[in-house]
Amino acid sequence: MSKIKTWSKLALLGLTTATLVACGGSEKAEETAKVETKAEVINWKMVTTWPKNFPGLGTGAENLAKSINEMSNGRINIKVYAAGELVPALEVFDAVSRGTAQMGHGAAYYWKGKAPAAQFFTAVPFGFTAQEINSWIHHGGGLALWEEIYAPFNLIPMAAGNTGVQMGGWFNKEINSLEDFQGLKMRIPGLGGEVLKKVGGIPVNLPGGEIFTSLQTGAIDATEFVGPYNDLAFGLYKAAKYYYYPGWHEPGSTMEAIFNKEAFEALPKDLQLIVRAAARQANAEMLDEFTALNNSALQTLVNDHNVSLKPFPEDVLSALKKASAETLEEVAAADPMSQKVYDSFKDFGSKVRAWHEVSERAYINAREID
Amino acid sequence: MSKIKTWSKLALLGLTTATLVACGGSEKAEETAKVETKAEVINWKMVTTWPKNFPGLGTGAENLAKSINEMSNGRINIKVYAAGELVPALEVFDAVSRGTAQMGHGAAYYWKGKAPAAQFFTAVPFGFTAQEINSWIHHGGGLALWEEIYAPFNLIPMAAGNTGVQMGGWFNKEINSLEDFQGLKMRIPGLGGEVLKKVGGIPVNLPGGEIFTSLQTGAIDATEFVGPYNDLAFGLYKAAKYYYYPGWHEPGSTMEAIFNKEAFEALPKDLQLIVRAAARQANAEMLDEFTALNNSALQTLVNDHNVSLKPFPEDVLSALKKASAETLEEVAAADPMSQKVYDSFKDFGSKVRAWHEVSERAYINAREID
Structure with missing residues (x-):
């Protein structure tokens, strides 16, 4: 923030430069300077890809804004917009890029048309937990x-939420073999959709609000969404009977x-660190929430x-x-950038999987031994 | 912080109540009040159970202090003490309780002598990932x-770090059957030690700094510590040949x-939230660090x-x-409090395991299918 902005803001508060300096005394210049900048309120808009009050994902974005507001003691004031309130869901990236909004919340794979490498930062089929x-x-090295992709x-970009392992999706028929994917019209975005295409299916991309009706009318044969906590709220069980796991995609x-x-x-600097910590907190908080709430929804x-x-x-x-x-x-x-990211993904992936063979995987299998 | 403290601090800075009010004007009382509280520096001591510069655990505590200092823009200034610098490792709990230090970093199972129920908040054998x-x-409901236990x-208390699944430990002989635990002297603290006792072993509790020598001289037959990243740094491979997994305990x-x-x-309030977010950030950060670094150490x-x-x-x-x-x-x-915590642990555990049967476990097994 510029000095000029700060002064003019203070002037509006009825505090002038001259008065403040007179109060603090010139030997306290540094303390006075600190005091001055505290008074400015930075007003930000946050646009999101989520419907209003959307459980987990949308409320996570709301909580992120709230914690930045509160940790900054009101120095940053963020107004949150649901999808369509200020810009449509899929224009969040552009709106923040051009400064219409100062921040956004969504998922990187929505921007694959602009930057294919972004997809690796949401979810990769058979990739990272x-x-x-x-x-x-x-x-x-991921961040x-x-x-580099977003510059x-x-x-x-910052990580600001995680759903954990998702479900494999809702189907109107049983999946007994790979042939059952032949000609199957399924709502599945990102890299998962590309994989479905490779095995003979027809990936469809639909925003959350259109999924239920499309499935019920037969416009699509299947859909994935998130997991029980979100899928129950969406009523998808009314339109399809079979719920498959795990969410390989x-x-x-x-x-x-x-x-x-x-x-x-x-x-x-202090506000930058507050924003980073708030994002990291939101990132952990969402995973904790989904992990706790998915089971009762599944039951x-x-x-x-x-x-x-x-x-x-x-x-x-x-x-x-x-x-x-x-x-x-x-x-x-x-795409060269995708290659660079994929190389990093593969290298880290082989190492972390080797470690998880003797840790996470060995443990959660051992725990179920009779 | 009390109003009186703030005023006296400001007086030291050469700013008096009267001057400030005169500067701000009475209609700006709220803005003025905000400005006043910014100037005070709150000096805290953090005592830890970790040796100086201890990888992962100790550096995590150092980073937690640094992020609170920086996010608060120096309003909280925390000096970190390694084990023994201000108080011995196992007196951290008492030192913070009586206010010798304002905060501490360690692990809850160290305090089982004071509050047995605390053990559930570090690690439970065959319990939570x-x-x-x-x-x-x-x-x-855990927090x-x-x-309630600490009140x-x-x-x-706050969660402020996680090691992920640990290793099962270092042994001088192969473990082929339960009989191999008979009479085995093993350094293993907390509930894991109680389990070892039940199967005929002899649990020993030793601070980190004494483990290597004890194992090398044969004072103990086996030890667990953390995982490859920490265990490599400790040189435990020089004193035992067999490294078992998974860390069931x-x-x-x-x-x-x-x-x-x-x-x-x-x-x-804003500083309380900064402290909470910094702890949550440290909690995530340590797990990310161990997950990334354990494999190369294991190799x-x-x-x-x-x-x-x-x-x-x-x-x-x-x-x-x-x-x-x-x-x-x-x-x-x-112990009634342990019963209350165990009931919550069991209830949440059965639910989260049911969910992880179709998510984490189903997925990480599916990923290894040929």
Whole structure:
């Protein structure tokens, strides 16, 4: 923030430069300077890709704004806009890029048309769990690559939410073999959609608000969304009977906060750190919330709504895994930045999976031994 | 913080009440009040249970202090003390309780002599992974119980670090059956030690600095510590050949920050929230760090130091699991607060495990299908 802005703000408060200096005394210049800048309120807009009061994802964005407001003691004041209130859901990236809003909340794979490499920062089929992607982003070089992808767009990204392993989706028929995906029209965005295409399906991209009706009218045959907590709220059980797991296509989806570069860099250092800590807090908080709330929603779906909960057959998962690897190679080969990100993803992935063979995986299997 | 303290601090800066009010004008009382409180520096001491510059755990505590200092723009200034610098490692709890230090960093199971129920907030054998314990603490009622346990000690706890699934430990001989634990002297603290005792072993509690020598001289036959990243730094491979997994006794150990109640409650609301966000950030950051760094350390141990990496046999894990369940029942039965915490742990545990059967576990097994 410029000195001039600060002074003019203080003038509006009835405090003039001359008066303040006179009060503090010239030997206290540094203390006085601190006092001056505290009074300015930085008004920000946050645009989001989420419907109003959307559980978990949308409320997570609201809480992020609230915690920045409160930790900054009102020095940053953020007004949150749901999808369509200021700009449509899928214009969040552009709106923050050009400074219409100073920040946004959504998911990086929505921007694959602008930057294909962004997809790796939401979810990769057969890729990272929540713990793994957090580690890649914050200790495996991921964040620097993400920043590199967004820099030409005048944006700074941060991880700001995670759903954990999602569900495999809602289907009107059983999936017994890979042939059951032939011609299947399924709402599935991002890299997962590309994989579905490779095995003969027809990926459709629909915003959340249109999924239920499309499934019920037969415009689509299947859909994935998030997990029981969100899917129950959406009423998807009324339009499809079979609920498959695991979510091979989104094993730990990251939500993002994006910031207009000038707006973020104009903040004093302490406020920048407050914003970063608030994003990190939101990132952890959302995963904790989904982890705690998914089970009771799943029980309600199965016990009260007669949903048929089914695992994908092993040979289907095996085929989807091969198709995923091929898809990722193709996506990487088509774009140098995607290749760079994919190389980092693969390298970190092989290491973290080796570690999780003797830690997470060995443990959660051991825990279920009789 | 009291009004009086603030005024006296400001007086030291050469700014008097009268001058400030005269400057701001009475119609700006609220703005003036904000300006006043900014100038005070709150000096805190943080005592820790960690040796100086201890990787991961100790540096995590240092980073927590740094982020509070910086986010508060110097309004809170925290000086960090390693174990023994101000008080011995195992007196951290008492020192913060009586206000010798305003905060501490360590692990709750160190205080089982004072509050047995505290053990549930570090690690429970065959209990929660990192993701699960975070969810229990922040969305499953865990934090309220932890606060209840610490309230009589004038302390406020927060989760402030997690190691992820630990390793099962270092042994001088192979573990082929439960009989191999008979008479085995092993350094293993907390509930894990109680379980070892139940299967015929002899648990020993040693501070980190004494483990290596004890193992090398044969004073103990085995030890667990944390995981490859920490264990490599400690040189444990020089004193034992067999490195077992998984860490059934510590599947996602939480580190804690504790605060003297009066010191924390005297903070203005914005600083309280900054402290909470910094702890949450430290909690996520440590897990990200361990997840990223354990694998290369493990590769070094196996490839450069000829460590023999081995899984516990299934029947041994099965027996340890039964012994763990019995131990937890006994610990709970001996203390009403432990019973209350154990009930919450069991209830949340059965739900989160049911969810992870179709999410984390189903996924990470599916990912390894050929």
